[in-house]
Amino acid sequence: MNRFWVAACAVFGGAALAVMIGLNSHMATFVSPLVTSWVAHGIGAFTALLIIQFIPKPAQSVSGSVVPTTPTWSYLGGLPGAFVVVLASITVNGPLGLTGTLVLTITGQVLFSLMSDQWGWFGLLKRQMTLQRLLTLVPIVLGSLLIIEAKGHLA
Amino acid sequence: MMYILLALLNGVLIALARNLNGRLSMSRGAFFSSWVNHLGGFLFLTLMVLFAQGLQAPFTDIPWYAFLGGAIGALYVGLNSFVVPRLGVTLSTLLVIAGQLLVSVLIDVCFGKILLALDGKTLQLILGGVLLVIGFYASVQQAQKAD
Numbered sequence: 362m363n364r365f366w367v368a369a370c371a372v373f374g375g376a377a378l379a380v381m382i383g384l385n386s387h388m389a390t391f392v393s394p395l396v397t398s399w400v401a402h403g404i405g406a407f408t409a410l411l412i413i414q415f416i417p418k419p420a421q422s423v424s425g426s427v428v429p430t431t432p433t434w435s436y437l438g439g440l441p442g443a444f445v446v447v448l449a450s451i452t453v454n455g456p457l458g459l460t461g462t463l464v465l466t467i468t469g470q471v472l473f474s475l476m477s478d479q480w481g482w483f484g485l486l487k488r489q490m491t492l493q494r495l496l497t498l499v500p501i502v503l504g505s506l507l508i509i510e511a512k513g514h515l516a
Numbered sequence: 517m518m519y520i521l522l523a524l525l526n527g528v529l530i531a532l533a534r535n536l537n538g539r540l541s542m543s544r545g546a547f548f549s550s551w552v553n554h555l556g557g558f559l560f561l562t563l564m565v566l567f568a569q570g571l572q573a574p575f576t577d578i579p580w581y582a583f584l585g586g587a588i589g590a591l592y593v594g595l596n597s598f599v600v601p602r603l604g605v606t607l608s609t610l611l612v613i614a615g616q617l618l619v620s621v622l623i624d625v626c627f628g629k630i631l632l633a634l635d636g637k638t639l640q641l642i643l644g645g646v647l648l649v650i651g652f653y654a655s656v657q658q659a660q661k662a663d
Contacts, residue, residue, distance in 0.1 A: 364603070373615060387585075404590075440556055443557040455519045457520070466526050469530075475606050500647040503647050
């Protein structure tokens, strides 16, 4: 698939994330963040199971993005994710607030991602940083920070 | 200080989950990965709910649409897992954040949480959006060349 559409999928994923957070936050006004996350994971599991009945497994290989082997540890992605909602509810309600939590959570994500790409952690393709690549990423980081800062003031 | 470390750690956990799900999707498919992610999280959270507090919540008060968050989450993890092996973790992460911010601003404007006026902060929002679009196109070009 063309890189443009793959990148559009990532942006669409982020859009889905924003809607998901909105809906889950609404549920968290009725039950605790822990129970909210539990219910959301249960419904998410059911939904994903439904989806895989209808879409075929991708077979075409795009620069090593499809491989035959499955390491056992790659099944454990749900565990770190299970902590996220609970940890976020702690920091958002603390002195950092929503804006501080958002900036620091993004910082943690980006730093860990940079290291994973640089050294090819977790069996993913090694993508070392180049000046050119860095320059294409800077506008996204800068734009994100501007939006978060402005949002913090306006909300 | 503890809060700062917790928030940073949370970011690391999100990236870790993205890595693991991305790797799983390489052999089993993106939505299989989403299924495993949610099932694993659900089983783990079941233990936490049972041991930490028990289930005493009145689910009947929750409006039906609030339950759609989980279904949309399945879509989110699936898309993530599809993108990560193809674009790398860093670019995937930044593009997801870009989409998340744009839509969260849109939601806040629609629900009246943000009131736009012709002032510096609104212009800053627009400038941020323009930078995201520039970064999107520049990084897509770069990823295309790298293949």
